[in-house]
Amino acid sequence: MFRQLALACLTAMTLLLVGGLTASEAEAQGRGQPTDWNRFYYYPYLYYPQNFQQPQSYDHMYYRYGPEMQIPVYNKDWYNPYPTDRPYHKGYHFHLDTF
Template sequence: MFRRTALAAFTLLTVLMIALSTGQQANAAGRGQPTDWNRFYYYPYLYYPQNFQQYQSYDHMYYRYGPEMQIPVYRKDWYNFYPTERPYHKGYHFHMDTF
């Protein structure tokens, strides 16, 4: 009887030591996630996952943002799907198919 109790206590102690020695701290956010989620409650609701830094904006009227964020100039000679005329795409069924 003593041998069985001692073996059970030894096994329990061994399992407890293994469980406590290999425990790792659990983090709610994964790697690369922002730590301050409260910044999304206010305008602008922007999230910059590239490097968690805002894009630089300049006080210039025409070149306010960098070249990766600028909207290209609309030119009439470029092909655009919606302003071109098509005789077979007329009426309200075309609008319903588009959306």
């Protein structure tokens, strides 16, 4: 009987202590960073950097896209293993391994 009474008093004191915390103490850190949770409602659940870029194109034939979106010009002085002739780069096993 004494154990049940002691346990009830301890529970009541714990509830009073927890209930005694004011809202200002609980929210001492302030508001968190504002986020728009509706942006995760549709498929791209994450924002990638390309989502922030404006879709733009120009009428010029060569400079149609911005410099970050252009394909670099092929330079024959750079090493590229595919156009070089190698004896082991022949046959179906090479095509299966590569592609």
